[in-house]
Amino acid sequence: MNASGIKLGLGFYTALFIVFLYGPLAVLAILSFQTGPEGGPQFPIIEWSTYWYKHLFGLTPPSRIAPLPIEQALVRSLVLAVMTMIVSTVLGVTAAQAFRRKFRGSGVVFYLIVLGMMVPGVLVGLGMALVANTLGIDRHWWGTAFVLHVVYTFPFAFLVMLAIFNRFDPSVEEAAWSLGVTPARTFRKITFPLIFPGVLSAMLFAFTLSYDEFSRTLFASGRDLTLPLAIYGTFSVEVHPNVFAFGVLTTLFSFALLGTYAVLMGLSVRRAKRMAIQEEA
Amino acid sequence: MTMAATSHDTSVGTAAPSTRKQPDRTALLLAPGVLWMLLFLVAPILMMVYVSFWTQTTFKIEPTLTLKSWVTFFTSDTYLGALWTTIRIWLIVLVSTLLVGYPAALFVGLFVKNKTLSTALLVLCVIPFWTSFLIRVLAWRPMLGKEGAINMILMKIGVITQPIEVLLFSELSVIIGMTQIYCVFMVGPIAFMLGRIDPSVIEAAQDLGAGFWRIFRTIILPLSMPGVVVGAIFVSVMVLGEFATSAALSGRKVNLLGNIIVTQVGSLKWAFAAVAGVVLTILMGAVVAALLRVVDLRKEL
Numbered sequence: 034m035n036a037s038g039i040k041l042g043l044g045f046y047t048a049l050f051i052v053f054l055y056g057p058l059a060v061l062a063i064l065s066f067q068t069g070p071e072g073g074p075q076f077p078i079i080e081w082s083t084y085w086y087k088h089l090f091g092l093t094p095p096s097r098i099a100p101l102p103i104e105q106a107l108v109r110s111l112v113l114a115v116m117t118m119i120v121s122t123v124l125g126v127t128a129a130q131a132f133r134r135k136f137r138g139s140g141v142v143f144y145l146i147v148l149g150m151m152v153p154g155v156l157v158g159l160g161m162a163l164v165a166n167t168l169g170i171d172r173h174w175w176g177t178a179f180v181l182h183v184v185y186t187f188p189f190a191f192l193v194m195l196a197i198f199n200r201f202d203p204s205v206e207e208a209a210w211s212l213g214v215t216p217a218r219t220f221r222k223i224t225f226p227l228i229f230p231g232v233l234s235a236m237l238f239a240f241t242l243s244y245d246e247f248s249r250t251l252f253a254s255g256r257d258l259t260l261p262l263a264i265y266g267t268f269s270v271e272v273h274p275n276v277f278a279f280g281v282l283t284t285l286f287s288f289a290l291l292g293t294y295a296v297l298m299g300l301s302v303r304r305a306k307r308m309a310i311q312e313e314a
Numbered sequence: 315m316t317m318a319a320t321s322h323d324t325s326v327g328t329a330a331p332s333t334r335k336q337p338d339r340t341a342l343l344l345a346p347g348v349l350w351m352l353l354f355l356v357a358p359i360l361m362m363v364y365v366s367f368w369t370q371t372t373f374k375i376e377p378t379l380t381l382k383s384w385v386t387f388f389t390s391d392t393y394l395g396a397l398w399t400t401i402r403i404w405l406i407v408l409v410s411t412l413l414v415g416y417p418a419a420l421f422v423g424l425f426v427k428n429k430t431l432s433t434a435l436l437v438l439c440v441i442p443f444w445t446s447f448l449i450r451v452l453a454w455r456p457m458l459g460k461e462g463a464i465n466m467i468l469m470k471i472g473v474i475t476q477p478i479e480v481l482l483f484s485e486l487s488v489i490i491g492m493t494q495i496y497c498v499f500m501v502g503p504i505a506f507m508l509g510r511i512d513p514s515v516i517e518a519a520q521d522l523g524a525g526f527w528r529i530f531r532t533i534i535l536p537l538s539m540p541g542v543v544v545g546a547i548f549v550s551v552m553v554l555g556e557f558a559t560s561a562a563l564s565g566r567k568v569n570l571l572g573n574i575i576v577t578q579v580g581s582l583k584w585a586f587a588a589v590a591g592v593v594l595t596i597l598m599g600a601v602v603a604a605l606l607r608v609v610d611l612r613k614e615l
Binding site: 128159 | 348579
């Protein structure tokens, strides 16, 4: 079998594939250092500068290019992502906990929850806007858009927790119960620490998905823009490298977030290991 | 059947009175999530179906039921065109993500024996997803444009003398953009399924003298099919609901159902938007239902 030749070929292909994934982002990052304000969003780089980064923070003299409306939008997006993260993680953990016991109609409930990540955002967004219009409710990012964000992220949290509980050894809980510990205390002291890595993943999922979500937000958020909506607004006008600079900064922010997640995950895994050792001793 | 169920219930009730509270606890745990989904997912979609039958006048809609919006949709070239474009783009992107993604998944899932390395490669594929979706879409503009990176490189190395203009603001640019953005959703599930293949099965086939292609056809491909289907579900759901990529990369030349909905909402034509929404829902439901017939999502978890 000529497996080594195939392996080499596939390896080369995978390298190309990764170039395909990263190429546009690399080009975007390079062009964010275009000179301003006359430099455009294309090659060649007239002169390297950090003009567009300064432009983002309003540190440049006024020009005809309007600054991105990111300041307020950033705060809104972060608050919305935190709200979504908390609510969808709580819903995800409780629902997955319920699924540990067989019950009638579990299939229907499962698909009802998973439907939330299946239905395109533009549809729920439209539906929610129609409901709000009919009932005379004002649309706000913290109201109508928020509930839709949870509709979207709750299934992810639920699936993550379901996978965690599938690999969960219930005998430790049973041991606690048989020793007369109340279910609530068992959950707090035994179950929760053991599922904590899953909870962290669910939180990360919910936060990043909500932070980046815009198709649900577009119709449901009313007048005030969230961050993705501010970027979407630039689609219809001329694109300037300030959007690219902003892209680089948000990517760095996401990496910081990912780093925090990795550290927390490492700590919780280490703690779980330490607990396991104590148990053995 | 019913007899057995009742006798089972009573035996539980008498033997362990403490477990009788369990069904209540399950219901209690489920109630918030189910309620949330019913109120904020099912109700809006039902509302959309209802509004699609409302009467649309120039500036407002009235809850007088009529089929007029539906008739308008199915007699208009714009709307029907958008429906066909949506189906065409969906199929092309589905095939292209599979073709582009499968070899990479094959390498990561099967050929990289080192667990750390294969995890690192998968993480490398996922990292771009921490950049905003809209920024990733926009990133294709300086790549594909007339003065974009691809044209510049091709001109420098002398492959072309004139910039290729069809690269940006065309259907091709939408397909390229969507393929890059969504192919990882194909790679992930497939690599996951390939990683679960027992290496001894392949070794046995090798010992029996089977060549790579034969092993691929009879073992690898069938065993990776659940991954392909799961990936296809992800990609389908996302591509069918798309409107941003086509808005940013086609220069308004490619209109998907999503774009129709956005435009109609923008001009307060709620009933038309609702009709397009219902058509999109039916299309999506049919696609997902068909794919779920092939593979049971709950079992693959």
